[in-house]
Amino acid sequence: MDRLRSIPSWQVTLSVALLVLGFLIAAQISSEGPRIRYTTQERAPLVDTVLGLQKQQDALKAQILDIRTQFGALEGQLPASAAQEKEMNAELEKARIGAGLVQLSGSGLVFRLEDADVGAGAPVADGLVTARDVRILVQELWIAGAEAISVNNERVAAPTAILDIGNSILVNSAYLAPPYEIRAIGSRDLYGALTSAASFIEFVQDRVGPSGLRLSFAELDDVTIPAYAGSVTVRFMRATEPAVP
Amino acid sequence: MLTTSRQRVAVASVSLILGVLVVAQLHGQVVSGGLAAQSAQDLTLLIANLNTQNEELRGEVAGLERQLSSLTEARSRGQSASGQLSADLTRIQAWSGTRVVTGPGIAVRLSGDIDGQGVEDFLNELHNAGSEAVAIEGVRLVPGVVVAGRIGELSVENQALGTSFEIRAIGSPEILTGSLTRAGGIIAQLAAVYPGLAFSVTPLDVIEIPATTRDLSPIHGRPTL
Numbered sequence: 001m002d003r004l005r006s007i008p009s010w011q012v013t014l015s016v017a018l019l020v021l022g023f024l025i026a027a028q029i030s031s032e033g034p035r036i037r038y039t040t041q042e043r044a045p046l047v048d049t050v051l052g053l054q055k056q057q058d059a060l061k062a063q064i065l066d067i068r069t070q071f072g073a074l075e076g077q078l079p080a081s082a083a084q085e086k087e088m089n090a091e092l093e094k095a096r097i098g099a100g101l102v103q104l105s106g107s108g109l110v111f112r113l114e115d116a117d118v119g120a121g122a123p124v125a126d127g128l129v130t131a132r133d134v135r136i137l138v139q140e141l142w143i144a145g146a147e148a149i150s151v152n153n154e155r156v157a158a159p160t161a162i163l164d165i166g167n168s169i170l171v172n173s174a175y176l177a178p179p180y181e182i183r184a185i186g187s188r189d190l191y192g193a194l195t196s197a198a199s200f201i202e203f204v205q206d207r208v209g210p211s212g213l214r215l216s217f218a219e220l221d222d223v224t225i226p227a228y229a230g231s232v233t234v235r236f237m238r239a240t241e242p243a244v245p
Numbered sequence: 246m247l248t249t250s251r252q253r254v255a256v257a258s259v260s261l262i263l264g265v266l267v268v269a270q271l272h273g274q275v276v277s278g279g280l281a282a283q284s285a286q287d288l289t290l291l292i293a294n295l296n297t298q299n300e301e302l303r304g305e306v307a308g309l310e311r312q313l314s315s316l317t318e319a320r321s322r323g324q325s326a327s328g329q330l331s332a333d334l335t336r337i338q339a340w341s342g343t344r345v346v347t348g349p350g351i352a353v354r355l356s357g358d359i360d361g362q363g364v365e366d367f368l369n370e371l372h373n374a375g376s377e378a379v380a381i382e383g384v385r386l387v388p389g390v391v392v393a394g395r396i397g398e399l400s401v402e403n404q405a406l407g408t409s410f411e412i413r414a415i416g417s418p419e420i421l422t423g424s425l426t427r428a429g430g431i432i433a434q435l436a437a438v439y440p441g442l443a444f445s446v447t448p449l450d451v452i453e454i455p456a457t458t459r460d461l462s463p464i465h466g467r468p469t470l
Contacts, residue, residue: 008250017259021459024266038328046288047280053295060302067309074316075330095334097468099341100388106466132366139365139391147389149462156282158341161373165294166287170281173298175291183428184465185262199393224469230298231305232340236347237377237415239339240453 054175061229068227069103078214100157100228104148108185108223109194115178116212126211129178131164133213134171136203137160137182145182146195147226152176155228172230181215183223191219255440291452335351339378342387342457346378350415351422351453357442361393363435368412370431378454382406385457389466402458418448 075089096102113134116127139155140148149156154171161172168177184190194200209217283291302349312329319326338344355364368386371379379386394400399406414421422428425432425446 008252013377014252014256014259017263021259021263021266024263028276029301043285043288046285046292047283050280050288050291050295053292053299055465057295057299057302060272060299060306064302064309067313069308070313071316072311074320077320080340082325083326084311085276085325085330088327088334092330092334092337094462095337095343097463098343099337101337103464104466105469106463107354123263134370135365136362136389139393142389142391148466149388156388159377160388161369163369165291166283168283170291170294171293175280175295176347184464201319201344218302225466232337233299233301233305233308234336234340234377236350237339237346237454239335239344240347 029193034083045046050175057174064231065227065229068096100148100155101232103227104146104185105220105222105224106185107182107188107190107193108146108225109141109190109217109219110223111182111184111217112216113137113178113180114214116214122209127213127215128167129169129180131162131169134169134180134182134209135162137208140194140197140200140203141182141190141198143185143199144186144189144190145188148185150183152181152226153226154241155226157228157230158228172228183225191217251355263270283347300421310463316405323334331428341461342378342459343461344383345456346415346451347451347453348377348415349418349450350376350413351423351425352447352449352452353411354415354445354447355410355442356445357439358396359399359439359442360396361391361399363442364392364399367431367435367459370425371412372415373419374417374421376421379412380414381412383455387457387459387461389459390457403435413452415452415454418450421447422448431457 072093075092081109093102095187097104113129115129118127134151138151139151151162151169151171154160154174154176160172161170165175170174170176187193204215207213280288312333316329319329323397335344339346353367355367364381368379368381372385381392381401382404384404384463390402392399392406394406395407399410424430425444427433432446436442436444
């Protein structure tokens with residue numbers, strides 16, 4: 001006790017500070033695996049450029065959604081005599097909803113797919129979520145009867161591709177970092193239909209389990225799936241016949 | 246208490262390093278959101294991808310603004326805008342898959358053993374390469390349509406595919422062909438995984454892709470405008 005009392009308080013302060021310092025250094029080092037393998041400073045401008053471009057993309061998408069909303073409002077301002085236009089407006093609205101250009105809400109599921117914990121036992125590369133894993137989950141949800149799906153707020157629409165980019169993924173050309181949240185709207189039986197499918201069971205047993213990927217879900221009464229905010233301009237195809245009834 | 250200036254300097258130095266580390270840790274985790282994990286090569290690829298996509302989005306914004314201005318003008322003059330509405334309707338229906346469409350593109354015949362996941366990987370690459378409409382054995386691909394099944398049991402929309410089937414895609418024939426057949430591309434990757442699988446890619450000036458037979462209107466989802 002006498003010896004403890006004799007330690008000057010500044011030494012105690014310094015010891016505590018050094019302890020925290022050591023903890024932070026250890027945390028920094030452990031957070032660099034397995035996804036962080038590159039530490040060179042020359043990549044910093046590239047990262048800044050990506051962040052800047054992603055910010056621009058978010059702003060452009062918000063602008064597109066805003067203009068589409070203005071369209072909806074203008075199209076609704078029709079004189080009572082314009083019966084043909086009103087009918088066309090209704091068809092247009094239906095087409096936009098079917099195309100995924102309108103946000104939807106309804107009962108459904110939310111999945112969270114995450115990398116394996118470091119040290120889970122599986123090889124590091126196998127423990128990272130890939131674009132193929134996300135695609136499989138999306139496909140299984142479609143097969144189970146989902147009627148709208150998004151991945152980290154990117155709506156899965158007709159031209160959507162889900163690609164690997166390094167250790168992360170691109171959806172609708174938007175850069176998405178893990179963890180991945182896959183939302184789906186469907187019937188109350190969506191989860192039952194999904195989990196009874198042999199191909200989903202196979203995915204969980206052969207891929208998720210052995211690799212240590214973390215897959216969790218929630219069944220919700222109200223899931224919101226955002227509108228597709230990308231381009232619907234086509235360059236090569238032309239419509240030839242009236243729409244199917 | 247800190248009695249000497251040496252002691253004060255020691256504590257101040259440690260506190261400074263501590264602060265820098267805390268900021269670095271937070272910055273790395275929150276701001277870059279995983280970008281720090283990417284190699285310079287991947288970041289460059291990502292930048293190219295984002296630039297292309299942003300250019301397309303700017304074009305979309307410009308087109309929408311023109312249409313909005315024209316519609317606003319028509320409304321203010323009390324004129325009909327049915328011509329523009331009709332054009333919009335056609336464009337959206339063609340894009341979403343509820344209209345028959347034609348255009349240049351490619352026809353790809355796959356012959357041999359492949360499972361549903363392999364075909365889905367191929368279709369994903371077709372979308373990535375810029376195809377605007379895709380059909381597999383006459384079934385238009387729209388959200389919800391999935392090619393599934395083990396080798397020899399492939400089906401799409403309850404239609405069996407057999408061991409030889411054709412995929413058609415509208416888009417630039419040169420770009421689509423180049424993307425699929427490049428060294429290390431999807432055809433090379435699938436050929437390595439599915440031995441004996443053969444691909445035949447034919448660029449065509451005009452192909453027709455049918456409309457989907459699905460009703461794309463949601464039953465459980467409510468539009469929230």
